Every structure is written in structure tokens, then in C-alpha cells.
Amino acid sequence: MQKKVAIFGCAGQLGVELMREFSARGAKVSGWERSHVDITSAPAVEEAVASVDPEIVVNAAAYNMVDVAENEPYAAFQANGLAVRNLALASRQCGAQLVHFSTDYVFDGTSDRPYVETDATHPLGAYAVSKLAGELYAQAYLPNPLVIRTSGVFGPGGLRTARGNFIELMLRMAGEGKTIRVVEDHVASPTYAPALAARTVDMVEKGVSGVIHCGGGTPISWYRYAELIFREAGLTPELKPTTEREYRTPARRPKFSPLSNAKMESLGIEPMPSLETAVRSYLQLRQRMLAS
């Protein structure tokens, strides 16, 4: 790929993989982390985009604290909603395609099958509303944005981010020797960041636009997922199933939010790896990173 690509949020789990993947495919990549460009600043975004004049603008930045967002909905809306407007307007000025990431949490979880792109959205909390607003802003100002909805992202970059990911959370709790209680009545499709980044670049290369689902492809309850993580990590902490009634959180979350990747696959994009393969690969990379 010969294109110029501008990536915001380049230090996040997905951001680091997108930097690597676009570069590996020959793109001329510029990336900014939050300390360089805060996407809530319209002038900073405009200046950064103009300095590169890219064909592709990628937004990997987000406010991802689902529970904290219930106490600070404005902060979530600024970063996930209004900031996407900044990126869309800057993309429009230079005729770039905007690639933006959204979430399975735009759905309410009442479906009895994995969600497809045409299903009605119904977010259940401040984070989810802010992410849906971001989708709408991208679509409001641009003719052909690519909006990729994903779910439960985990990538080795999570070792170095403030938020981390579910695997790091589980490994840390296991290290503390506590009983770990995880909900068995919430089902999602955890997604491996390197695989998502590769599919994203595939879609950009094919000129795909619109809303596309790219989840991990394996619907699984968080409890079963925790079991899988510990099995693959060779750990045996005390892990007990619980339910949303017992495990109370400030934010409501969808009970069933796996994403169907059928549309993506129908476009000729390679299916996602199995969750087991992805977790194994994550743990191997993690080991190497910790050893280096």
C-alpha cells in the first residue's frame, strides 16, 4: 500500500498494532499518542492531519472506562463523540477516508443470535451512548467512513496501557491469590488486537466503507473466557461463576453482545483466528515482552 496514513491513539492496544500493520504493508504512517495530540482539541487534530495530508485517517483513540463513564458522561462524550467530529471534519478537508472503531455495547443484548450490522442499536449507558454518537458523527460529515465495531479487545499493548484488558485483569487477580468471581450470564466475542488490525488494513486495501463488524468470532461468556485464559496460562486460581445480579457494576452492560463477522467475511476478508489460538498467541507475546 502506497498511501499516507495518519493514526490517532497510536499507543493504545489497537493503535500499536495498526501502526505496525500499516507500516508492514508499505504505507507511510504517522502516529500520535494522547500526549502529542489530544483528539478533543479540534485545532490540534486539524493541524496534525493537515501536516500529513493523508489518504486515510485512523481513530484508535477512545475513552474506554465503561463504569467510570457513569460518573463523568461528559468526558466520555467529548472523547468518543465530539472528538470524532473533529476527526471527520479534518478528514473531509483533505478528502481522506476516516477509519473509526466502535463497540458491541451499542446494542442492548436482547438478541438471540450474534449481532449483524443492520440490527437496531440501543446503548445502555454513558460509554455506549458516546460510542454511538461517534459513529453518527463519522457518518454525518463524511461520504464513505469505515466504522468497525469490535468487542473485548486484547492485545500485547495492553501490558503498557492504563486500562489494560480483561486478560491482564484476570492474571493480576490470580497473582493476588483472591477468589475470582466472573459473570457467566454475559456473553461477548473477545477480539485479538493484532488480528483486528490485519483485517482493518485488508478492508482499507479493498476500499471497504460503511459499518462492519469485526469481533473475535467466538461467542463466549466472560466466565468461560476466564477459564480459557487460566487453562492456557497454566494457572489454577479459585475461579467461581457469578451472575449480573450478584456482580453489580455502575454501568449496565448488554447480556449478549457477540458480533457476527459474516458481512466482513462475505467481502473476502479472512475469518478471525479461534479464541484459543488468539489467547495462546497473546500469552506467548506477553511472555516475550516481560522477558525483554
Ligand SMILES: NC(=O)C1=CN([C@@H]2O[C@H](COP(=O)(O)OP(=O)(O)OC[C@H]3O[C@@H](n4cnc5c(N)ncnc54)[C@H](OP(=O)(O)O)[C@@H]3O)[C@@H](O)[C@H]2O)C=CC1
Ligand atoms: N478495549 C476494548 O475492550 C474495546 C475497545 N473498542 C474500541 O476499539 C478502539 C481501540 O481500543 P483499545 O486500543 O482497546 O483502547 P486502549 O484503551 O488500549 O487505547 C486507547 C488509547 O486512546 C488514548 N486516548 C484516550 N483519550 C484520548 C484523547 N482524548 N486523545 C487522544 N488519545 C486518547 C489512550 O491514551 P491514555 O492511555 O493516555 O488515556 C489510549 O492510548 C476504541 O475505539 C475502543 O472504543 C471497542 C470494543 C472493545
Ligand SMILES: Cc1cn([C@H]2C[C@H](O)[C@@H](COP(=O)(O)OP(=O)(O)O[C@H]3O[C@@H](C)C(=O)[C@@H](O)[C@H]3O)O2)c(=O)[nH]c1=O
Ligand atoms: C473484572 C471482572 C469483570 N467481570 C465482568 C464485567 C463485564 O461484564 C465483563 C468484562 O469485564 P471488563 O472490565 O473487561 O468489561 P468492560 O469494560 O465492560 O469491557 C468492555 O470494554 C469496552 C471498552 C467495550 O467496548 C466492550 O466491548 C467490552 O469489552 O466481566 C466479572 O464478572 N468479574 C470480574 O472480576
